[in-house]
Amino acid sequence: MDTAQASATTKTVTFRIWxxxxxxxxxxxxxxxxxxxxxxxVVSCLMEIQRNPVTVExxxxxxxxxxxxxxxxxxxxxxxxxxxxxxxxxxxxxDKLEQPITLEPMKKFPVVRDLTVDRQRMFExxxxxxxxxxxxxxxxLGPGPRQSPKDQATMYVLSTCITCGSCLEACPQVTxxxxxxxxxxxxxxxxxxxxxxxxxxxxxxxxxxMGPGGLQDCGKAQNCVKVCPKxxxxxxxxxxxxREVSKLLIKDIFFKDEERKHAAGPG
Amino acid sequence: xxxxxxxTVVGGGLAGLMTTIKLAEAGHHVDVLSIVPVKRSHSVCAQxxxxxxxxxxxxxxxxxxxxxxxxxxxxxxxxxxxxxxxxYAAPGIIYMLDRMGVTFNRTSEGLLxxxxxxxxxxxxxxxxxxxTGQQLLYALDEQVRxxxxxxxxxxxxxxxxxGTVKDEAGRCIGSVALDLRTMEIRTFPAEAVCLATGGPxxxxxxxxxxxxxxxxxxxxxxxxxxxxxxxxxxxxxxxSIPGEDKLRLMSESVRGEGGRVWVPRKKGxxxxxxxxxxxxxxxxxxxxxxxxxxxxxxDVATREIFMVCRDMGLGIGGKDGVYLDVxxxxxxxxxxxxxxxxEIYEKFVGDDPRNTPMVIFPGMHYSMGGLYVTFEPDSxxxxxxxxxxKNQSTNIPGLYAAGEADYAFHGANRLxxxxxxxxxxxxxxxxxxxxxxxxxxxxxxxxxxxxxFTDAKKYWDDRFATIKKMAGSENPYQISKELxxxxxxxxxxxxxxxxxxxxxxxxxxxxxxxxxxxxxxTGNLANRSLSFTNQLWNMLELGEVIATSALLRDESRxxxxxxxxxxxxxxxxxxxxxxxxxxxxxxxxxxxxxTTIAKHSEEGPKISYEDIxxxxxxxxxxxxx
Numbered sequence: 001m002d003t004a005q006a007s008a009t010t011k012t013v014t015f016r017i018w019x020x021x022x023x024x025x026x027x028x029x030x031x032x033x034x035x036x037x038x039x040x041x042v043v044s045c046l047m048e049i050q051r052n053p054v055t056v057e058x059x060x061x062x063x064x065x066x067x068x069x070x071x072x073x074x075x076x077x078x079x080x081x082x083x084x085x086x087x088x089x090x091x092x093x094x095d096k097l098e099q100p101i102t103l104e105p106m107k108k109f110p111v112v113r114d115l116t117v118d119r120q121r122m123f124e125x126x127x128x129x130x131x132x133x134x135x136x137x138x139x140x141l142g143p144g145p146r147q148s149p150k151d152q153a154t155m156y157v158l159s160t161c162i163t164c165g166s167c168l169e170a171c172p173q174v175t176x177x178x179x180x181x182x183x184x185x186x187x188x189x190x191x192x193x194x195x196x197x198x199x200x201x202x203x204x205x206x207x208x209x210m211g212p213g214g215l216q217d218c219g220k221a222q223n224c225v226k227v228c229p230k231x232x233x234x235x236x237x238x239x240x241x242x243r244e245v246s247k248l249l250i251k252d253i254f255f256k257d258e259e260r261k262h263a264a265g266p267g
Numbered sequence: 268x269x270x271x272x273x274x275t276v277v278g279g280g281l282a283g284l285m286t287t288i289k290l291a292e293a294g295h296h297v298d299v300l301s302i303v304p305v306k307r308s309h310s311v312c313a314q315x316x317x318x319x320x321x322x323x324x325x326x327x328x329x330x331x332x333x334x335x336x337x338x339x340x341x342x343x344x345x346x347x348x349x350x351x352x353x354x355y356a357a358p359g360i361i362y363m364l365d366r367m368g369v370t371f372n373r374t375s376e377g378l379l380x381x382x383x384x385x386x387x388x389x390x391x392x393x394x395x396x397x398x399t400g401q402q403l404l405y406a407l408d409e410q411v412r413x414x415x416x417x418x419x420x421x422x423x424x425x426x427x428x429x430g431t432v433k434d435e436a437g438r439c440i441g442s443v444a445l446d447l448r449t450m451e452i453r454t455f456p457a458e459a460v461c462l463a464t465g466g467p468x469x470x471x472x473x474x475x476x477x478x479x480x481x482x483x484x485x486x487x488x489x490x491x492x493x494x495x496x497x498x499x500x501x502x503x504x505x506x507s508i509p510g511e512d513k514l515r516l517m518s519e520s521v522r523g524e525g526g527r528v529w530v531p532r533k534k535g536x537x538x539x540x541x542x543x544x545x546x547x548x549x550x551x552x553x554x555x556x557x558x559x560x561x562x563x564x565x566d567v568a569t570r571e572i573f574m575v576c577r578d579m580g581l582g583i584g585g586k587d588g589v590y591l592d593v594x595x596x597x598x599x600x601x602x603x604x605x606x607x608x609x610e611i612y613e614k615f616v617g618d619d620p621r622n623t624p625m626v627i628f629p630g631m632h633y634s635m636g637g638l639y640v641t642f643e644p645d646s647x648x649x650x651x652x653x654x655x656x657k658n659q660s661t662n663i664p665g666l667y668a669a670g671e672a673d674y675a676f677h678g679a680n681r682l683x684x685x686x687x688x689x690x691x692x693x694x695x696x697x698x699x700x701x702x703x704x705x706x707x708x709x710x711x712x713x714x715x716x717x718x719x720f721t722d723a724k725k726y727w728d729d730r731f732a733t734i735k736k737m738a739g740s741e742n743p744y745q746i747s748k749e750l751x752x753x754x755x756x757x758x759x760x761x762x763x764x765x766x767x768x769x770x771x772x773x774x775x776x777x778x779x780x781x782x783x784x785x786x787x788x789t790g791n792l793a794n795r796s797l798s799f800t801n802q803l804w805n806m807l808e809l810g811e812v813i814a815t816s817a818l819l820r821d822e823s824r825x826x827x828x829x830x831x832x833x834x835x836x837x838x839x840x841x842x843x844x845x846x847x848x849x850x851x852x853x854x855x856x857x858x859x860x861x862t863t864i865a866k867h868s869e870e871g872p873k874i875s876y877e878d879i880x881x882x883x884x885x886x887x888x889x890x891x892x
Contacts, residue, residue, distance in 0.1 A: 022792045044512035050744040062788035069477040071513045077309040113793035127416045132409035133368040144365035146377030236822040
């Protein structure tokens with residue numbers, strides 16, 4: 001064994017991990033040290049800890065609880081604070097992190113246990129902005145509307161949002177108990193309003209963004225776009241939806257009566 | 268039966284969500300149980316696309332050709348009625364997804380674009396960048412959210428299905444499930460239950476699967492009497508990126524878009540791949556398969572890569588690994604069509620595949636086998652009869668299975684971009700089948716049967732109380748890792764009977780060791796070790812089924828390859844011209860072209876074989892040269 005190999009086998013990785021037994025419990029840090037392996041990431045290390053959940057003090061503890069599924073940064077499960085910044089644990093390579101590596105749960109969502117949080121507010125926000133195309137049914141109705149490759153390219157990027165919560169975590173306007181829907185849902189409203197069929201009921205998506213918890217709560221800090229693991233142009237989405245909200249406000253002021261009259265139909 | 272019957276769908280991937288949509292659309296109420304928020308289900312990982320013979324490229328493609336490619340690709344072990352139904356429904360399914368807003372790639376005219384995939388000569392695969400599964404899953408997730416907001420669907424996310432509730436006649440009348448956060452166990456009465464719980468990737472430890480794909484639900488259903496079929500047919504994807512925590516998929520679309528597989532001709536060549544001239548590169552797939560080249564079916568590509576590395580010793584740097592090269596394709600083209608997969612490689616390996624050939628090796632990917640289900644063929648079309656309660660039904664009345672969890676659509680080997688299709692199609696016929704079943708069964712679930720629910724709940728309360736007290740010396744996660752290593756070593760690309768026998772013995776040893784597990788965690792909330800220890804038993808059961816099924820099938824077919832029992836190479840390029848070889852093939856085919864049936868017993872799986880009806884296509888030798 002040459003010296004490089006020898007030092008590689010003795011090299012270790014140290015973790016400082018937040019432990020919390022339940023939503024209301026007190027918390028503390030546990031420290032773990034494990035052998036270094038090339039190409040390791042935060043998830044592979046957490047798996048190693050599962051197989052030997054012993055702290056540096058030699059204390060046997062329960063394995064760390066965290067969320068993960070695909071490990072390819074496409075399911076959105078494993079977002080957490082790694083050395084104080086929100087990241088996907090599966091793509092957080094150990095070689096690129098300073099030690100000891102501190103793992104903490106996201107702070108804008110209620111803790112379930114250890115590093116696991118409840119992100120239900122994000123799914124509720126998708127309901128609020130009606131983030132879907134109201135299709136007539138699943139039976140054979142022929143192809144959908146034609147779309148230009150350019151529009152497809154824009155929509156595809158918006159549609160890669162993995163609902164990980166990073167944008168909410170980094171946003172100074174989002175707090176654990178306020179109603180701000182955050183950048184992800186705003187961007188989804190933009191996505192469906194762009195679609196040729198979705199356009200037909202764009203107003204239903206824009207209107208929920210007019211009141212409390214909507215676009216007015218955005219403080220334009222632009223943190224969301226910086227932390228998005230999928231590099232979605234979230235601030236452009238916010239700008240687009242701001243414009244749609246303004247248009248709707250003007251329409252409400254000047255044309256509401258007229259529209260109501262037309263909607264009632266003749267006679 | 269009341270107008271709005273209540274159903275349970277377990278699993279929120281494509282198959283589960285499509286089943287849910289079909290039931291909700293028909294006015295029924297659906298409880299969806301999923302161990303993760305449904306938007307995070309494993310369907311999200313599929314990259315390449317979804318097949319449908321829409322024939323937009325003037326190639327004369329037709330659903331019948333899709334049927335033929337699929338049945339041939341599966342070496343005639345697939346259930347033919349369902350395959351025909353699926354291929355005929357495929358264009359309509361792609362259009363439906365298009366209407367739901369899936370961001371499919373477009374032609375300059377604004378129409379759907381199609382790419383080529385393995386095992387076919389046609390452009391038949393609709394795709395949305397390199398994350399088609401994600402885009403399809405989101406489309407169905409959005410439709411289900413719409414139903415949820417209308418009160419027609421209730422989601423139980425972070426709930427794990429534990430088992431069925433059966434009545435005295437053995438009918439499934441509901442489920443028992445565990446809240447993975449509060450650890451509460453409760454029952455869910457239902458007119459019918461569908462298991463759309465995906466594949467058993469984690470039985471193989473590291474695979475291309477999400478770590479939630481333990482196969483636990485299918486394993487438990489098998490223990491409760493459901494037949495597990497064709498367990499030995501495990502697809503090993505030819506191109507994955509080996510990693511510490513998983514084998515990350517490198518999509519077949521990379522080859523579909525022109526990626527070339529090669530190794531240096533010289534053993535142990537240490538030059539950087541870019542410095543090796545064309546003449547010194549061994550494009551082994553292109554040389555051996557001039558017609559399909561790099562797009563031979565997955566089992567064929569996997570074996571060739573495996574042999575080039577293990578038998579010929581030509582792997583990169585003398586190790587497991589071959590080049591998958593896209594550096595000859597302009598970066599802009601790559602970014603337009605497969606940016607997602609390029610980024611995966613970049614992110615997890617650190618090299619840019621646009622400039623440096625990727626290094627890949629086969630990885631466990633998909634289970635063709637699964638829970639046995641039936642179909643009722645329409646006597647005229649030989650496709651599943653519309654609205655028949657028999658479609659997608661397991662042998663337990665009232666229990667259905669769909670998606671990767673069922674065994675039907677892919678035979679001995681699945682073609683790329685057929686899995687998203689089979690998931691959605693099985694949901695499309697499974698939902699109506701469940702509704703039809705409920706309509707025929709006047710007896711409604713809960714009221715008169717409360718005893719069955721109380722008993723089932725008590726069984727699981729007791730079982731979890733027992734597991735929670737396990738304080739032995741074995742770490743369940745360690746056993747799981749050893750099971751994975753064992754299965755990967757002996758039950759993937761190449762199989763030998765002596766090793767399979769040892770594998771079965773070892774799995775049985777692990778079952779003994781399981782009894783000496785330490786649950787590791789005594790917490791009352793989100794106790795993952797507790798739920799995992801229960802899952803691990805079901806994984807061991809499936810491991811035993813897979814290894815036993817592989818041991819008993821003494822032939823090579825599709826993904827199941829036994830060198831000791833393979834036919835010799837035919838003497839002519841088209842094997843039908845070699846009459847002697849054809850005799851051998853016919854004999855082998857008559858003996859083994861059967862569905863493997865595994866039934867649970869305390870002593871281990873009981874294996875038998877069932878003939879396969881061939882109303883759609885007469886079997887023929889499968890060759891791709």
